[in-house]
Amino acid sequence: MIDTTIDKAESRPADRLTPILFAVAIFTSASLVFVVQPMVTKLVLPMLGGSPSVWNTSMVFFQTALLAGYAYAHAVQRVKSIKAQVGIHLALLTAAALFLPLHINGWLGDPNPSAPIGWLLATLALSVGAPFAVLSATAPLLQAWYARVRAGYPDGKNPYVLYAASNLGSFLALLSYPILIEPLATLSGQRWGWSGGYVAFMLMVVLLAFVVWSRRMDASTEPAPLAKSPAMSWREKGILVLLAAAPSSLMLGVTTHLSTDVASAPFLWVIPLALYLLTFVIAFQNKPWIPLPITLAVQAAVGAVCVLIVAFRSANWAMAFSIHLVAFFFTALMCHQLLAARRPAPDRLTEFYLLMSLGGVVGGAFTALLAPVIFNMVWEYPLVLVLVGLARPWGKGRLNGQYIGALVAAAAVALTPVLLSIWLNANDGPRATFYQYFPLGMGQLAMIMLIPAAICAFLVRDRALVFTAILLMITGSAQWIARGYDWSYSERSFFGVMRVANVPDARMGGDVHVLMHGTTLHGAQARNEINECAPTLYYNVATPIGQSALMVQNRGPSRIGVVGQGSGAMAAYKRGVDRMTFFEIDPMVDRLSRDPKWFTFISKCAEGPIDTVLGDARLTLAKQLVGSYDLLIIDAFSSDAVPTHLLTAEAIQGYLRLLKPNGVVLLHLSNRNLDITMPAIAAAQSLNAPVLHQIYGETNSLPEMAEASTEAIVLSPTEAGLADFRRDPRWRAVEPTQVRPWTDDYVNLFGSLYRSMFPTPEMDAIRLASRPTQPPAQRDPHPAP
Template sequence: MSFDDQVNLRAISLRTVRFAPLVYPVALFLSALLLFAIQPMFAKMVLPRLGGAAAIWSVAMVFFQSALLVGYAYAHLLCRMLSPGLSALVHLGLLAIAATTLPIRIAYGFEAPPQEGLELWLLSLFAASIGLPFVALAATAPLLQNWFAASGHPHVANPYLLYAASNLGSFAALMTYPFIVEPLVTLHSQVHAWSVGYFLLVLLIATAAVMVATADKPAIRETTADTTAVSKIAERAMWTLLAAIPAGLVVAVTAAISVDLAAAPFLWVLPLSLYLLTFVAIFRDRAWVEHERVLRMVPFATVAVIVTASALARPYLSALLMMHLAAFFVLALACHGELYRRRPAPARLTEFYLWTSFGGMIGGIYAGLIAPHTFNGVAEYPILVLAVLLAMPGAFAGGPGRFLRHSSPGLVLAAAIVAMTWFRFRMPAGAVVPTEIALIVLAGGMLLLRRQPALFFGLAALAFAIAKLDPLLSPIEQDRSFFGVHRVVEDPAGRVRLLMHGTTAHGAERVRNNDGTRVRGRPEPTMYYYFGGPIGDAIAAARAAQGRLARVAAVGLGTGSLACHRRDGEAWTFFELDPHVARIASDPALFRFLSECGQHTRIVLGDARLTLSASPEHYDLIVLDAFSSDAIPVHLLTREAFAGYLSHLTAHGVIVVHISNQHMSLWGPTAAVGAAEGLVAFGKDEIPTNHGDDDTRTRTQVVVLARDVQDLGDLPAQPGWKRLDPNSRTAWTDDYANVLGAVIDRKFRR
C-alpha cells in the first residue's frame, strides 16, 4: 500500500470513528431490544400448542440462557482467531443466513406436544424455530464491544460501558411488550415489525464493521496489553457462580411469587426487568449505588425475604410483592457488583462474557429444570438466597472450619425442621403465635449479628426452615409438576380439605362434620360449584331445555367437583392439562367427588384446545372451567378456540364459561368472542347469602352462551342473569389478546 493510500485510509478512519459513540450504542440497544422482544412474542405463539402454564417461561429462560452461551462462545472464538475486520465479515454472513429463517414462525413438526418430556420438547421447539437468529443476536453484543475496543476511539478503555446500553434495550423490550405492544399490536404485525428491526440492525452492524475495518487496528489481544496472568480456575469459577446465582434467582423468585402470592398477569416481567436493570446500574464507571453500600444491604434483604413468610404479613399482598422484588434487586445487585469488580481487562472481554453466560445457563437450568423435578415446593428460592450469602466477600473469613463451627447450630436445627416437613408433621392449631414469635426473634437476631457471616448464615437457614411451616393449613400432600405446585391441605379444624395451586383453590370437600365425625355418602360440591349457584343453575337449565344431556365436556378437572352435577345416563368427559391434578382428583383418599359421583366419567389428558378438537364426539354441554387461576390460558378464550368448541357442540348445545378471577374481568372478552361467533351470552355474578363461618361457598361469575336464546330455557328469566353486551370490545384471537385491558377492567370493577 502506498503512502498516499495509507494517509487516505487513516483520514477515512478518523472520520468514521467519530460516529462510533453513536453507532455502537444504538446497535447494541437495538440488538438487545430484538433479543428480548422475541422471547414473549414467540412464547405467545407457543401457548396455543401447549397451554398457559407459567413453567413455559421458566423453560424458555433455560433456552435463552443456553442460546446466549452458544452466541458468546461463537463471539469468543471469532475474536481469538480473526482480526476485527474479518470477524465482522463472518458475523455479517451469519446474520444473513439467519435472515433466511424470517419471518419468525413455529417450526414444522411441532404441531402437538407429547404427554411426557414437555421440557425437552419445548427446548427443541425453541431451538428449531428461533435458534439461529437468537444465537446471531446474542453474539452481537460481545462482538460490538470487542470491535469498539479495537476501533481506536478515545473511549475504548472501558468497552463494558456499552453493556449498559445493551441491557437498557433488554429492559425496554420487557417493559413495553406486555403494556404497549401486546394490547395494541397483533401478533402478525409484531412479527413483521421484528423482521424490519432485524434488517435495520444488520445495516447498523455493517456500519460498525466498516468502522473497525477502516481503523486498520490488529486484534484487541495485540493492541491492548494484558498485564494479568491467564485466568485461574478459581477466577473463572467465581465469574460463573456470581452469574449463576442471580440468573437462578430470577426464575425462583418468579415461581415463589406465583406460588405464595399470586400468579397475576405480567408478574414475570418485574423480576426479569429488575435483573436486567442491575446490569445497567453496575456496568458503568460510576455505579448507581456504591458496591460497599449494596453489600451492607444484603443482610437486610435476606431478612426481608424471611419476613414475607410471616402469617401476619400475608393479608398485605402488595407490600409482600414489593419486599420480594426489593430483596431480589439488592441480592442481584450484590452479585453483579462483585462480578463487575472481578472483571478482566478488555483483552479478555469475550472470555468474561463466555463464562458469565455459562453461569447464567447453569442458574437457569437449576431453577427452571432441576429444581421442579427435585423439590415439591419452591425450595430453590431460599437455597439461592443462602448461596448469595456464601458468595459475598468475607463470608469465609477465618477459614471454612470456623465458618462451619459457628453456623452448625442453626444448620442442625434447620435440618430437623426440614425433616418434620418431609414427614408431613401436623402443626397443632395453636402453633401460629409461637411460629410468628420464633420468626420475629430470629429476624431480630440476624440483624444484630449481620456483621458475623457464619452466625448469620446459620440463623438464615433456620429461619427459612421455620418459614416453610404453615400452621394455618395442615399439609396432606404436596406435588410439583411442569404446571406448578399442587397442595392438598386441610383447615386447622380438619373439616374442609382443599386443592391449592399456588394461592388459588381449585376445589374443596367437606371431610368432617362439626362434631369431628367423617362425612359419609355422596359429597356435596362446594366453593364455585355449590348446588343452586350459577354453574349449577346453568347446567340444570341446559338439561331442562334439551330434555337430557347425552354428552358433556368439562375443560378443567380440579378436585372433580363438577362430577356431582352429573345425572344417571349422562356421559361426562373431563379434559385436564396436568396429569398430577388428574391423579389427585382420582384418588378417593384425597377427594371423593369422582369416586362417588363420576364412576363412569372419562379423563382426557392434554391441552383442551387440542384434545377437544381431536375428539370424535359432539356434546350437548361444554363447561369451560379453566379461568379461575390467576394466570389464565388465554388461548382457550379466543375465536379460534370457540370455533373448535362450536364444531363439537350439538345444534342446541350450550357453553358455560366460569370466569371467576382475582385479577382479571373476563366479562368483556367472553361476550365479545361470543358475539363474534354469533352466540347469545348471559352472565351472572353471585355472592352467596347466609354465609356462615363453616360455609365454603364462594363468589362465582359465570357466562352461558348458545346459538339461540331458546336453547337456554328459562335461565335468562331467573334472578341475577343479564344479557351481556361486548361494549365495542374486540374479540380475542390467537393473533391478538388484550390481557392488560382485562386487568384494568377488574381494577375499575367493569
C-alpha cells in the same frame, strides 16, 4: 521508547461518531434479543395450556442460546483479522435470516403433556434458535472490536461500559413489550416487525464496519490484537459462574410467584427480567447509581424479610410481592456488582462474558429443569435466597460476643414457633383456644414471631457465614409452620405444585380434603359418608356452575364436557344417563383426583365411568365430534393464572361448534387480580352469540368449604339454548361492551389488570346488575331426568 499510538490519539481530533455507532448497534441488537423472548414464548404458550412453567423453561432455552452465542463470539476472537471476523458474522446473520419471518413451526407436532419440556426446548431451537444465538453474540463481539479499533483512545481501555448500553437496550425493549407492543400490535404484526428489525440490524452492521474501518486511527494496518493478560484461575472462574447463577435462579423463582397467582403473561414475565437487566446497567457503569456498600446494607434487610415471608401466602398480595421484587433486585445487584469488580482485562472480555453466560444457564437450569424433579415444592427459591448470603463479605478474625449472641438469639426465636405448633397440634383444647384469640392463624403469628430473627440477621450482615446461618434458621422455621398448617401432601409437575390439605370442619362432618394450587382452591370434599358426594366451593349446586349443570340435566340425558379436572367435583353431577368427559392438561391432576385416598368424586360419587382426555384443551377439543355436547364448562386455571387462549373469540367459536343447537357453554371467570369478564363478553358478542352473566356471592350460612363466590357467563349457539336461563332471575343480560375482544392474535392482559384496579362505570354497571339479591336454597345434585 515513545508510545506513538498515544501520540497519534492525542494529535487527532476527538472521534465521537465511532463510540456512538457502536453504542447504537449494541443497543439495537440487545433490544431485538430481549423483545423476542416474551413474543416467542407468547406464541408457544397456548400449546402448553398457558402454564407459568413455559416461561421458565423458555428462559433456560434463551440462556442456553445466549451461551452458544457468547461461545461463538469467544471462538471467533482466534481469527486475528477484524475484517474476517466481520465477514464471518455477517455470513451467519444472513444464514440465520433463512428462519424468518419469526414463527413457531409445527415440525414436532403437538406436545405430549407427560413430557413437555423436551418438546418445548426442541421447538424453540428449531423455530428461533439460529437468529437468537447469532444476535446474542453481537454485544460481546462489538465490544471486542471496539477495544481493538479504539486501542489508542482512553475509552478503549474500558469497553465494558458498552455492556451497560446493551442491557439498557434490553431493559427498555422489555418494558416496551407489555406497555406498547402487546396492547397496540397483533402477534402477526409483532412477528413481521421483529423480522424487519433483524434485517435492518444486518444493514447496520455493514454500515458500522464501513464507517469504523474508514475512521480507524492507523489506516495503513489492521488493528493489532490486544496484549495478553494473565489467565484466570479455575477458582476465579468458579466464583464468576456462581455469582452469575444466583440472580438467574432467583429471577425465575420470583417470576413463578408472580405468574402463578396472577397470569402467565408477558407483562408479568418481564418485570423480574427487566430488573435483572437493570442491575447489569448499574453494576457496569463507571460510577454506579447505587454504590456497593448501600447495596449490601439494603440486601441484608430485605433479604431477611423475604426469606421470612416466602413460605406463607399473604392476604396482601401487592405488599408481599413488592418485598419479593425489592429483595430480588438488590440481591441480583449485589451479585452483579461483585461480578463487575472481578472483570478481567479487555483481552479476556469474551471469556468473561462466556463464564457469566454459563452461570446464567446453570442458575436457570437448576430452577426450571432440575428443581421440579428433585423437589416436591418450590424449595429452590428460598434455598437460593439463603445461600446467596455466602456472597456477602466474610469478615476477618474470630467471632466476638455480639455475633455469637445474635446467633443464639436468632436460634431461640426461630425455634419458638416450631415448638408452639407442635404443642398445639398435640392438644385439641389449647388449639381451639388459640384460634379463638388468634383468628389469623399460626402462619401469620409465626411471621410476627420471626421478625426478631430477621433483625439479628441484619445486625451480623458483615459476617457471611453467621448471616447465612440465621437466614437458614428463619427459613427452616417458616417452612415447618407452612408445611404443618397448609398441606398434608404435595406433588409437583411441569404445570405446577398441587397440594392436598386436610381441613377439619365439624359442620361438614369432620375432615375435609382440599386441593390447592398456589393461592387457589381447586376443589374440596368432605370425607364423611353423609356429605362426601356434595359438590363444594365453585361447584356447589347454588353457584353458576352448579346451576348450569342442573338446568341442562333437567332437559334430559346430557353429554357434559369439563375443561379443568381439579378434584373431580363436577363428577358428583354425573347420573347414569349422562356422559361426562374431563379435559385436563396435567396427568398429575388426573391421578390425584382419581386416588380414593384423597378424593372420591370420580371413583365413588359419579354414576358410571368418567373419561379424561389429556392435553391442552384447545388441541383436544378440536378432535371432538361437532354438535355432540349439551354442556361445556371451561374452568381451567393454574392457581389464579388465566390460560388466555381458552377465552379468545376463536376458542369460544370452537366451543360453540361442539354444542348441540340448544347446548350451553359456561365460562368460569372468577379472578382476584384481572378483569377477564369484559374481554370474554366482548368475544361472545363479536360472534353474535346470546350471552348471560352472573356473580354469585357466598353466604355465611354454610361451612367455609361448602361454597365459593363465583363469576361466570353462559352462551349458546341459539336463543333456545338460553331460554330456561333467561327465566332464572339470577342470570342477567349484558349491554354491548366497548372492550376489545381477545383473539388468538391479540390479548391485552395489562389492560385487564388496569381495569381490575380501576373499574370503569361500564364494569360497575354490569357487576351490579348481575349480582343476585338472594342466593337460592341448596338442591339435589342428582335431579331426576
